[in-house]
Amino acid sequence: MTRIRKGVSAIALSCVLAGGLAAPLFAETSGALTVALAAESTTMDPAKYSAGVDQYFIGTMFETLVKPMPDGTIANWLAESWSIDDSNPEKPVLDVHIRPGVTFHNGDPLTAADYEFAYQRQSDPSVSRWSHFQANVERFEIVDDLHFRLHFKKPDSSYVANYLQLWALPKAYFEEVGDEGFGKHPVGTGPWKFVSRKVKEELKLQAYDGYWNKDHRPGVKDLTVKIIPEDLTRVAALQTGEVDWIDNVPPAMLADVKGLDGVATATMPAGNHLFLDMDTIPEGPLQKVKVRQAIAHGIDMDAIIDSVLFGQGERYAEVPEGGTGYAPDLKPFDYDPALAMKLLAEAGYPKGFEVNCYNLITPREPNMKEMGEAMFAYLGTIGVRCKVVNLEYGAWINLGRRDEKTDQLEGGLISWMWGQGVPSDPAIAWGGHLHSYQPGHGWGSYSHVDDPEFDRMIEDVNATMDPDARAEKLRAIAKRKHELVLGGLTTYQPLVTMAWRDDKVSYTPWPYPGFWRNFQEIGLKVSD
Amino acid sequence: MTRFVLRRVAQGVFSILGASVIIFIITRLSGDPVVLMLPPEAPEALVTQTRERLGLDLPVWQQYLMFLRDAATGDFGTSYRWEMPVRELILDRLPATVYLASAALIFSLMLSIPFGVISAVRRGSWFDRFAKGVAMLGQAMPNFWVGLLLIIVFAIGLEWLPAYGADTPKHVILPAIALGWYPVAAQTRIVRSAMLDVLDSDYIRMGRSVGVPEGLLIWKYAFRNAAVPLVTMMGVYFASMLGGAFVVEVVFAWPGLGRTVVEALFARDFPVVQAGVLFAAVMFVIANLLVDLSYGLIDPRIRHDR
Numbered sequence: 001m002t003r004i005r006k007g008v009s010a011i012a013l014s015c016v017l018a019g020g021l022a023a024p025l026f027a028e029t030s031g032a033l034t035v036a037l038a039a040e041s042t043t044m045d046p047a048k049y050s051a052g053v054d055q056y057f058i059g060t061m062f063e064t065l066v067k068p069m070p071d072g073t074i075a076n077w078l079a080e081s082w083s084i085d086d087s088n089p090e091k092p093v094l095d096v097h098i099r100p101g102v103t104f105h106n107g108d109p110l111t112a113a114d115y116e117f118a119y120q121r122q123s124d125p126s127v128s129r130w131s132h133f134q135a136n137v138e139r140f141e142i143v144d145d146l147h148f149r150l151h152f153k154k155p156d157s158s159y160v161a162n163y164l165q166l167w168a169l170p171k172a173y174f175e176e177v178g179d180e181g182f183g184k185h186p187v188g189t190g191p192w193k194f195v196s197r198k199v200k201e202e203l204k205l206q207a208y209d210g211y212w213n214k215d216h217r218p219g220v221k222d223l224t225v226k227i228i229p230e231d232l233t234r235v236a237a238l239q240t241g242e243v244d245w246i247d248n249v250p251p252a253m254l255a256d257v258k259g260l261d262g263v264a265t266a267t268m269p270a271g272n273h274l275f276l277d278m279d280t281i282p283e284g285p286l287q288k289v290k291v292r293q294a295i296a297h298g299i300d301m302d303a304i305i306d307s308v309l310f311g312q313g314e315r316y317a318e319v320p321e322g323g324t325g326y327a328p329d330l331k332p333f334d335y336d337p338a339l340a341m342k343l344l345a346e347a348g349y350p351k352g353f354e355v356n357c358y359n360l361i362t363p364r365e366p367n368m369k370e371m372g373e374a375m376f377a378y379l380g381t382i383g384v385r386c387k388v389v390n391l392e393y394g395a396w397i398n399l400g401r402r403d404e405k406t407d408q409l410e411g412g413l414i415s416w417m418w419g420q421g422v423p424s425d426p427a428i429a430w431g432g433h434l435h436s437y438q439p440g441h442g443w444g445s446y447s448h449v450d451d452p453e454f455d456r457m458i459e460d461v462n463a464t465m466d467p468d469a470r471a472e473k474l475r476a477i478a479k480r481k482h483e484l485v486l487g488g489l490t491t492y493q494p495l496v497t498m499a500w501r502d503d504k505v506s507y508t509p510w511p512y513p514g515f516w517r518n519f520q521e522i523g524l525k526v527s528d
Numbered sequence: 529m530t531r532f533v534l535r536r537v538a539q540g541v542f543s544i545l546g547a548s549v550i551i552f553i554i555t556r557l558s559g560d561p562v563v564l565m566l567p568p569e570a571p572e573a574l575v576t577q578t579r580e581r582l583g584l585d586l587p588v589w590q591q592y593l594m595f596l597r598d599a600a601t602g603d604f605g606t607s608y609r610w611e612m613p614v615r616e617l618i619l620d621r622l623p624a625t626v627y628l629a630s631a632a633l634i635f636s637l638m639l640s641i642p643f644g645v646i647s648a649v650r651r652g653s654w655f656d657r658f659a660k661g662v663a664m665l666g667q668a669m670p671n672f673w674v675g676l677l678l679i680i681v682f683a684i685g686l687e688w689l690p691a692y693g694a695d696t697p698k699h700v701i702l703p704a705i706a707l708g709w710y711p712v713a714a715q716t717r718i719v720r721s722a723m724l725d726v727l728d729s730d731y732i733r734m735g736r737s738v739g740v741p742e743g744l745l746i747w748k749y750a751f752r753n754a755a756v757p758l759v760t761m762m763g764v765y766f767a768s769m770l771g772g773a774f775v776v777e778v779v780f781a782w783p784g785l786g787r788t789v790v791e792a793l794f795a796r797d798f799p800v801v802q803a804g805v806l807f808a809a810v811m812f813v814i815a816n817l818l819v820d821l822s823y824g825l826i827d828p829r830i831r832h833d834r
Contacts, residue, residue, distance in 0.1 A: 125578070227781060237692055394564055432569040440571065
C-alpha cells in the first residue's frame with residue numbers, strides 16, 4: 001500500500017493585503033456586529049449549492065474536511081488526517097479519519113454516518129447540482145464512528161482539488177426535520193449557527209459556543225449579515241455606521257473609502273478568472289496560431305485595468321501565482337501592436353479581418369461591459385475589426401454552451417470567465433473550456449477547441465490523484481496552452497476589496513470556501 | 529352596481545390570463561434556464577435529467593396548462609434558483625413593494641395636489657413657475673440617481689435618515705421620495721388643467737358672487753370636481769410605481785417584489801417571473817377596479833348602476 005498524501009500541504013495564496021492582517025485581538029464572545037454583502041446565497045443547504053455566491057452563507061455554518069488557511073496553506077479541518085491508497089492505481093481509495101470532538105449546532109457529534117449521508121445527498125442529481133463530482137465513487141465504507149473510506153471506480157483528481165468534496169451534514173437532524181426544514185433552519189459544525197433569515201434582507205447568526213476550533217473562531221456573539229446590492233448604498237451604510245463591514249468596495253470608490261477615517265481595507269484576487277475565448281472550431285482566422293498570438297499582443301491589458309478598473313484587476317498567465325500548476329516562467333503577453341500586426345500579416349491577414357465579438361454584461365464582476373468593450377476596441381487598432389454584440393448573462397451562457405447541434409460562436413471571440421477558486425486550481429475549468437466537446441462525457445461543455453493532445457493531457461490530470469504529479473501535469477498544460485493561445489487568452493482576475501471600521505472590528509480574511517465572507521475570524525476589538 | 533363590478537372582474541380575469549400567456553411564452557423564448565442553474569462542467573445527462581425534472585421537456589402548451597391548473601389552487605411551483613415555494617417568495621416580498629408604492633403615491637399626491645391647485649389659482653405667479661420647476665426636476669432625473677443623491681444628502685451628509693433597509697417607518701421616506709417624485713409633473717399638470725376648467729365654470733362664479741369663502745370654494749367645491757381625472761390616472765400611476773420600484777428597491781436594499789422578479793428574469797427563473805407578473809397584473813386590475821368604484825364617491829353624477 002502506498003500512502004501518497006498526508007497532513008498539510010502548502011499552497012501559497014496570491015493576495016494583496018492593503019489593510020494588514022494582524023492576529024485578531026478579540027474581546028470575549030459577546031456584542032454584535034452588522035456586515036453587508038452585495039449578494040446573497042440562494043440556498044443554505046450545502047448539497048444544493050449552485051454557485052460561488054451560495055458559499056457566502058454556507059461557509060459560515062458548514063465545514064469541509066480540509067480548508068485553506070488565511071496564508072493559503074491547506075490544512076486538515078474536519079479531517080484529522082487523510083490519505084489515498086493507490087495500491088490498486090485503477091481503483092484508489094480515499095481514507096479519512098474524522099476529527100474527534102466535533103459537534104453540530106444541535107449538539108450531535110459528527111460521525112462517519114453523517115459523511116455517508118452527505119455523500120448520498122451530494123450524489124443525488126435530484127438534490128445536488130454537482131452530483132457529477134461523486135460519479136466516480138463506487139461505494140462509501142464506514143470503518144468506525146470516526147473513520148470512513150471512499151472507494152473509487154477510477155481515479156478522480158477533482159476530489160483532491162475540491163477539498164475532498166464532502167460537507168459535514170447532520171444525518172439525524174435532517175431525518176428529523178426533512179429537506180424543507182433543513183433548508184429553513186440549517187445545522188452544521190461551523191463557527192456560526194443559524195438564527196434567522198429574511199431573503200433579500202438579512203441573515204442572523206450567532207457564534208457557536210461548542211465550536212471545536214478554539215484558536216480560530218469568532219470574537220463576537222451576534223452577527224447580522226445585511227444584503228445591500230447597490231455599491232454606493234453599501235459604502236454609505238459603512239460611512240454612517242449602520243454597518244461595520246462591507247464587501248465589494250466598487251473600484252471607482254476605492255480611493256475615497258481608503259481615505260475615510262477609521263476604515264481599514266483588504267484587497268485580494270477574486271476566485272473568478274477572466275479570459276477572451278476564441279472559437280477555433282470553424283475554418284477561419286482564429287484557427288491560425290499567429291492570429292491568436294496577434295490578438296494576445298494587441299490588447300494593452302495593463303492600461304485597461306488601470307483606467308477601466310482603477311487598478312482593481314491582476315493579470316495572470318493561465319494560472320495565477322500560488323495556484324496549482326502555476327508556472328513562474330509564464331508571463332502575460334506584452335502589449336506590442338507592431339508585433340501583433342506583423343503576426344497578422346504573416347498569418348495572411350495584412351489588412352486584418354472582421355469578426356463577431358461577444359461581450360458579457362453582468363454585475364458579477366465590476367465594469368465587465370466596459371472591460372470587454374475596451375479590449376475589443378484595442379483589437380480594432382491592429383486590424384481585428386470587432387462587430388461587438390453585448391449579451392446579458394443568460395443569453396451569453398446559452399450562446400457559449402456547446403450542444404450536439406452546433407458551435408454557436410461561428411468563429412467569433414467572446415469574453416468569458418471560469419472560476420478556478422482560491423487558491424487557483426484550473427483542472428475543472430480546463431476540462432470545460434480547453435478539452436474538446438464530447439457529448440455525454442462532461443468534457444468541453446463550453447469549449448471552442450478541438451485538440452487531441454490537450455484532451456489526452458487533461459484526462460491524464462483528471463486521473464492523477466497525487467497532488468505533486470498533478471501540479472506538474474497542469475504546469476505542462478499551462479505552458480502549451482499559453483504557447484498556442486488556446487482555450488482562451490487569459491486576461492485578468494478581478495480584485496475584491498473589503499472595508500471595515502477599524503476602531504471597532506477585528507477581521508481576518510479567510511479564503512475559499514466563501515471568498516472571505518464566511519467570517520471565520522471576526523470580532524470586536526478590545527479597547528485599550 | 530353589482531353587474532358593473534362583475535363585468536369589470538370578468539374583464540380583469542381576461543386581462544390576467546392574457547398577461548400569463550404572454551409572459552409564459554416570452555420567458556420560454558429567452559433561453560434555457562437549466563444551463564444557468566447547473567455548474568458549467570455539468571454533463572449533458574444531468575442537464576437533460578434536470579430539464580425533465582422541471583417539466584421543461586414538455587411542449588409549451590402542456591407546461592402552460594399545468595401552470596394554470598396549479599396556479600388555480602394557489603401553487604405557483606418552486607423557484608429554480610431559490611428552491612423554495614414561489615408563493616412564499618412572492619407573498620413575502622409583495623407587501624414591501626405595495627407599501628413602498630403606496631408611500632410613493634402618497635408623496636407624489638402630497639406634492640402634485642397643492643402644486644396643481646395653487647398653480648391654477650395663481651396662474652402665471654412665481655409659485656406656478658416654482659411648482660412647475662420642482663415637478664419637472666423630478667421627471668428629468670432618473671429615480672436611481674435621485675435615490676443616490678438622497679442618500680448622500682440625508683443619510684451621509686445630514687445623518688437624518690437611514691441609507692438602506694425597511695426596518696422602521698423612517699426607512700420608507702427616502703425610497704418613497706425617489707420613486708414618487710417622477711410622476712409629480714404629470715399629476716400636477718392634470719390637477720392644474722382640471723382646476724383651470726373648473727374655476728371657469730358657472731357654479732364657481734356663482735359661489736364667489738354669493739360670498740363662499742375662497743378656500744372653501746377652491747378646496748371643497750372646485751378641487752372635488754377637478755380630482756376626477758387625477759383619480760382616473762391613479763391606478764396607472766400606482767401600477768407604474770409597482771413596476772418602477774425595482775430600481776429604487778435595489779438602491780435602498782428594499783426587500784420588495786420588483787427586485788426579486790427582475791433578478792429572476794435574468795436567472796431565467798420561470799416560476800418566479802410568471803407568478804410575479806401574475807401578481808402584478810392582479811394588483812393592477814384591483815387598483816383600477818378601486819379607481820372605477822371611487823368615481824361615485826367623488827362625483828355623485830357618476831353612478832355605475834345607471
